[in-house]
Every structure is written in structure tokens, then in C-alpha cells.
Amino acid sequence: MAFHxxxxxxxxxxxxxxxxSSRKSGALSLSWEAGQRKVFLLSGQIIAxxxxxxxxxxxxxxxxxxxVRGDTAxxxxxxxxxxxxxxDAAIRQIAEEELVGSLVDLTPTNGxxxxxxxxxxxxxxxxxxxxxxxxVLFETLRRMDEVKDVERALPHEQLVIRGAVxxxxxxxxxxxxxxxxxxxxxxxxxxxxxxLGLPRSVVARAVFDMLxxxxxxxxxxxxxxxxxxxxxxxxxxxxxxxxQFDAAALIFASLLQSDPGDRRVxxxxxxxxxxxxxxxxxxxxxxxxxxxxxxxxxxxNLRPEERAIVRYFDTGWDLSAVVLGSxxxxxxxxxxxxxxxxxxxxxxxx
Numbered sequence: 580m581a582f583h584x585x586x587x588x589x590x591x592x593x594x595x596x597x598x599x600s601s602r603k604s605g606a607l608s609l610s611w612e613a614g615q616r617k618v619f620l621l622s623g624q625i626i627a628x629x630x631x632x633x634x635x636x637x638x639x640x641x642x643x644x645x646x647v648r649g650d651t652a653x654x655x656x657x658x659x660x661x662x663x664x665x666x667d668a669a670i671r672q673i674a675e676e677e678l679v680g681s682l683v684d685l686t687p688t689n690g691x692x693x694x695x696x697x698x699x700x701x702x703x704x705x706x707x708x709x710x711x712x713x714x715v716l717f718e719t720l721r722r723m724d725e726v727k728d729v730e731r732a733l734p735h736e737q738l739v740i741r742g743a744v745x746x747x748x749x750x751x752x753x754x755x756x757x758x759x760x761x762x763x764x765x766x767x768x769x770x771x772x773x774x775l776g777l778p779r780s781v782v783a784r785a786v787f788d789m790l791x792x793x794x795x796x797x798x799x800x801x802x803x804x805x806x807x808x809x810x811x812x813x814x815x816x817x818x819x820x821x822x823q824f825d826a827a828a829l830i831f832a833s834l835l836q837s838d839p840g841d842r843r844v845x846x847x848x849x850x851x852x853x854x855x856x857x858x859x860x861x862x863x864x865x866x867x868x869x870x871x872x873x874x875x876x877x878x879x880n881l882r883p884e885e886r887a888i889v890r891y892f893d894t895g896w897d898l899s900a901v902v903l904g905s906x907x908x909x910x911x912x913x914x915x916x917x918x919x920x921x922x923x924x925x926x927x928x929x
Contacts, residue, residue: 583693599712611690629705643755669751680781682719717850729787736769739798746794824855859913865899869925
């Protein structure tokens with residue numbers, strides 16, 4: 580199935596939300612006045628991204644990190660060769676930052692999209708990724724909400740950037756920026772952008788995060804009002820990437836108490852839950868059937884919802900049917916199944 584349309588009539592966040600919720604597999608092509616990009620999906624996971632000149636940009640940025648020479652990186656990308664664990668991780672982090680930045684730029688514009696289930700990459704310059712679409716959507720919306728904050732903090736490109744003493748960058752793009760500003764005095768935002776070869780919005784966002792996190796000092800920049808919600812959301816997003824879902828859920832609970840009406844908080848909650856569900860399905864696929872290994876008396880010690888799930892499986896239902904038949908939410912049902920497995924009451928068949 581293939582279809583296309585204008586982003587003015589089908590806004591990008593809505594399109595990405597639909598692709599995520601329907602767990603689509605295929606290629607999403609995006610084009611707008613500033614360029615074009617293609618994102619490859621497998622069951623709602625982003626497995627690759629491509630755009631013209633991508634390899635040159637990634638090589639240029641990764642060289643500034645000091646992890647690998649630019650020409651070495653470019654040759655490896657052209658041949659689909661590994662740069663080693665550190666080099667490969669740096670390339671992926673930079674590619675993810677560039678992808679999110681391009682989606683932020685594209686969201687308010689009138690571009691076009693084309694969706695196809697054909698995942699042939701042809702001669703495209705592509706990079707393999709492993710990131711969920713819902714995480715990218717969450718980051719895009721979060722950064723859209725903070726665009727004006729970035730503009731207020733960094734109103735022009737002649738601002739001088741300096742690395743903070745003892746700064747520890749959180750990802751490869753920040754390492755690249757520190758590598759540039761530490762080479763000379765009075766390095767401006769414009770010089771950093773030119774050295775990296777990335778759009779101003781991507782570079783400014785990275786510098787803004789460094790400024791807010793105390794990793795950089797921008798001479799003449801307006802003081803940044805501390806946004807505790809944004810700081811907590813950033814920490815929560817890191818926990819989700821590390822698959823520490825229970826810790827991320829605690830952050831959401833804290834945020835919900837402090838600011839229940841914030842759209843970013845609601846989007847974060849949805850992202851955490853869907854990521855957790857997807858992670859559990861990797862451990863126990865939807866078609867899994869379970870054998871009950873329990874003694875008759877054991878069921879009396881279980882909670883009512885646990886007994887119901889055991890009985891569902893005893894009748895031959897697979898996991899997907901149990902999830903549909905359960906009175907609990909999908910995530911709660913999956914967590915109950917995992918708990919019963921740890922207790923030795925359920926065992927996967929086959």
C-alpha cells in the first residue's frame with residue numbers, strides 16, 4: 580500500500596503518531612523547501628534514515644569528536660563497515676540528533692510526504708538506526724515546545740561559546756561542539772555551525788542543552804530560566820533509552836503531581852508506556868502460549884486478576900487474546916504475565 584499527501588492537511592506529528600500506533604513497516608519520504616529525507620520503519624521502529632549528503636555530514640561531525648578521522652568515517656559509511664563500538668555509537672547519536680532536528684524544522688512547514696511499504700534503499704545514503712518512532716515523536720514535540728526558549732537564549736550567531744570547566748557531554752554532538760570551542764578562543768555559534776555543517780536549528784538546540792546543563796558558557800547570552808519540567812523530561816528520556824521503565828514511570832508520577840496539564844508530561848507518559856509494552860513483547864511475543872505449572876491450591880494465593888489470566892491460558896489462549904480479554908490495561912496485563920512467569924506458575928510453550 581502506498582499513499583501521499585501534504586503536511587498542511589496531515590500534520591507531521593499526526594502522521595508519525597498513526598505510523599507508530601499501527602506499527603507500520605515501510606519507508607516514509609519527506610520533502611520540503613529545505614531538503615528531503617527518508618525514514619525506514621519496521622513495526623514502528625526506525626531502523627534506518629537517509630538524506631542527500633548524509634554520509635559527508637556525519638563524517639564531518641564525528642571527526643570533531645576525536646573518535647575517528649573524517650575520511651575514515653566516510654569510507655566506512657560508503658562500504659557499510661563498522662568503525663568500532665565507540666565510532667558506531669557516535670555516528671548513530673549524531674544521525675539521531677540530525678533526524679530529530681529536521682523533523683522539528685519540518686513540523687511547521689508545508690512539505691509533502693509519501694508512504695510506501697517498499698523498503699528498498701537503492702542508492703540512498705543511509706545510516707542504520709535503532710530507535711523507536713514514538714521516542715523520536717516525543718523528542719520532536721518536546722523541542723517544538725522549546726523553540727522560543729532556544730531563540731531567546733541564542734538570538735544571533737555571533738555569540739561566543741566556551742566549554743564549562745569539567746564539562747561532560749551527554750552525546751556525540753555535544754562532544755563535537757566542545758572539540759571545536761576548545762581549539763581556540765572566542766569561537767562563535769556561527770563558526771561552530773560552519774565547522775559542523777549542520778542546520779542552525781540543530782546546532783543551536785545542542786548548544787542550548789549544553790548551556791542549560793552547565794556544560795557550556797555562552798558569552799552575552801540571556802540567562803536561561805530553569806525549567807524543572809524540561810530537565811526532568813530529559814532525564815526521563817535517557818532512562819527510557821536505557822530501558823529503565825520503572826524509573827521513568829517514577830519521574831512521570833512526580834511530574835504529574837507538579838504539572839498535570841503540561842502537554843509534554845502527557846506525551847512523555849504515552850511514550851514511556853508504549854516503549855515498555857514494546858520491550859515486553861520482545862521478551863514474550865503476542866503469539867506465545869503458556870502452560871500452567873501450578874498446584875490447585877496455589878491459585879488461592881493469587882490476586883483475582885492473576886487467577887483470571889492463568890485461567891485464560893489454561894483454556895489455550897495465546898498472549899494477544901489474553902491481552903484483549905483482560906480487564907487490565909495492556910501494560911498491566913503484560914507485567915502480570917511476567918510476574919507469574921517469575922513465580923513459576925506460567926511457562927512458555929514451544
